[in-house]
Structures are given as C-alpha cells and as structure tokens.
Amino acid sequence: MTPSSCKMPAMAAADRLIVALDVSARDSALALVSALRPKVQRFKVGMELFTASGPQLVREILEGGSQVFLDLKYHDIPHTVARAAVAAARLGAGMMTLHLSGGALMARRASDELEAHCQLYRIPKPKLLGVTVLTSLAPSDLEDLGISRSLPEQVLAMASMARSAGLDGVVCSPQEIKPIRDACGRDFLIVTPGVRPPGSEPDDQSRTLTPRAAIEAGADFIVVGRPVVKARDPLEAAEAILLQMDAA
Numbered sequence: 233m234t235p236s237s238c239k240m241p242a243m244a245a246a247d248r249l250i251v252a253l254d255v256s257a258r259d260s261a262l263a264l265v266s267a268l269r270p271k272v273q274r275f276k277v278g279m280e281l282f283t284a285s286g287p288q289l290v291r292e293i294l295e296g297g298s299q300v301f302l303d304l305k306y307h308d309i310p311h312t313v314a315r316a317a318v319a320a321a322r323l324g325a326g327m328m329t330l331h332l333s334g335g336a337l338m339a340r341r342a343s344d345e346l347e348a349h350c351q352l353y354r355i356p357k358p359k360l361l362g363v364t365v366l367t368s369l370a371p372s373d374l375e376d377l378g379i380s381r382s383l384p385e386q387v388l389a390m391a392s393m394a395r396s397a398g399l400d401g402v403v404c405s406p407q408e409i410k411p412i413r414d415a416c417g418r419d420f421l422i423v424t425p426g427v428r429p430p431g432s433e434p435d436d437q438s439r440t441l442t443p444r445a446a447i448e449a450g451a452d453f454i455v456v457g458r459p460v461v462k463a464r465d466p467l468e469a470a471e472a473i474l475l476q477m478d479a480a
C-alpha cells in the first residue's frame with residue numbers, strides 16, 4: 233500500500249466505481265443500469281449515449297436512484313461552457329467534465345457560474361472535473377499537437393490549472409495519480425478511466441492500470457467501460473472489479 237492510499241478516507245469500493253454506459257441505445261443503457269444496480273451506484277453518460285438518447289435518459293437513470301456522471305467534456309468559449317455546466321447541474325448530474333485544454337478562463341468561468349447558480353437556486357452542485365490529457369493519448373500524440381512538455385508535465389500543469397480555477401478535481405490516467413495527489417492535495421478529486429482488470433484488453437487506452445493498482449495509487453473514483461459493458465455477464469464483471477478494488 234502506498235503512503236497516499238493510507239490517507240484515503242474510508243469509502244466502500246461500490247462508491248468508487250463508475251461504470252461508463254458507452255452504448256447508444258436507451259434500452260441497452262437502462263438494461264445495463266438495472267442489471268448493475270445491485271452493486272453499482274454511479275453511471276457515466278458520455279457523448280455517444282447523450283447524443284443518441286438525451287437528457288430524458290439521464291432523468292430516468294436518476295429517478296431509479298443512481299447517480300450520473302455527465303461526461304460531455306465541454307470545450308468551447310467560456311460563456312458557452314459555463315452555461316452548459318449550469319444546464320448539467322439543473323439536469324441533476326452529480327459529476328461533469330470539461331476539457332482543460334479550453335484554458336484557465338473557461339475553467340474558472342464554468343466553476344464560478346456553477347457555484348453561483350447552485351447557491352442561488354439551492355440545488356446540489358455537481359463535482360466539476362477537468363480532463364487533463366485523454367488516456368488514449370501517447371507521448372507522440374502530444375508532439376503531433378505541438379505540445380513540447382512531456383506527457384507527465386502536461387498532465388500536472390493541467391491539474392494545477394484546474395485547482396487554481398476552482399474545479400473539484402480532474403480526470404487523468406491512473407499512472408498520473410500520485411504526482412497529481414502530491415501537487416494538488418488530498419481533497420482534490422481524482423477520477424481515472426483507463427482501468428483494466430488483469431488480463432483484459434487495453435482496447436484504445438494507452439496508459440492503463442488494474443483496478444487494485446489505481447485505488448492503491450490514490451484514485452477517488454475509477455471509471456470502467458468496455459470490460460463491464462461488453463462482458464457476457466456485466467454484473468459478474470463489475471463484482472470482480474469491486475473485489476479487486478476491495479483488495480487494495
């Protein structure tokens with residue numbers, strides 16, 4: 233166990249697992265939610281499902297008692313992103329994302345407007361998370377994008393910017409948890425996709441860790457998509473992941 237994991241507050245594995253509903257049909261998404269609900273409380277609705285099935289589906293998942301992480305990775309001018317963030321709060325999202333590559337002003341404005349709106353209307357404020365560097369990107373991709381910092385430096389710079397802009401946390405690869413935790417502190421949320429159970433395919437993720445290693449490194453939440461969604465028995469797959477998380 234690492235020193236940073238020793239400082240983790242006691243939170244059950246089931247609270248920390250977010251299953252990415254990466255399907256396009258409403259019926260498949262709701263079938264997954266009802267199959268997984270005995271063990272999984274948080275579901276991520278990303279751009280595929282949201283584009284296909286929209287806010288009504290989010291409401292249906294919420295009405296069933298689960299929490300929704302609305303992962304639409306906003307990236308636009310500050311005004312547009314801030315208004316979208318407020319709309320996500322009104323919809324009832326518990327967590328949401330924006331791309332930190334949209335800049336500090338965009339991140340700050342979204343954070344400020346979200347806070348002000350939720351206070352004014354007394355609605356729960358979703359956790360606003362910044363995407364540092366997509367977990368599918370490798371160092372050579374950064375070079376192609378004209379970014380001269382190394383990948384770890386870029387991730388850390390983005391995370392520090394998120395913290396200064398008032399965001400609740402970041403989404404990053406599990407391999408980047410420790411330096412972010414050291415730089416941004418214990419109360420800064422770290423959510424990690426790119427998690428793969430031992431022996432499973434990395435798919436298009438290039439910087440992966442196992443569920444156990446991600447929790448041991450200090451992740452607050454892990455996001456798992458295909459290893460659960462594409463499994464023959466999604467509940468069994470989720471249970472196996474929860475067991476590995478518990479072992480941490």
Ligand code: C5P
Pocket residue numbers: 252254276278303363364365366367368403404405425426427435437455456457458459
């Ligand atoms: O199927 P898999 O477990 O790779 O799914 C990972 C999920 O996490 C996807 O929904 C993807 O959009 C999301 N994600 C990611 N990398 C980020 C942010 C989000 O893979 N940096």
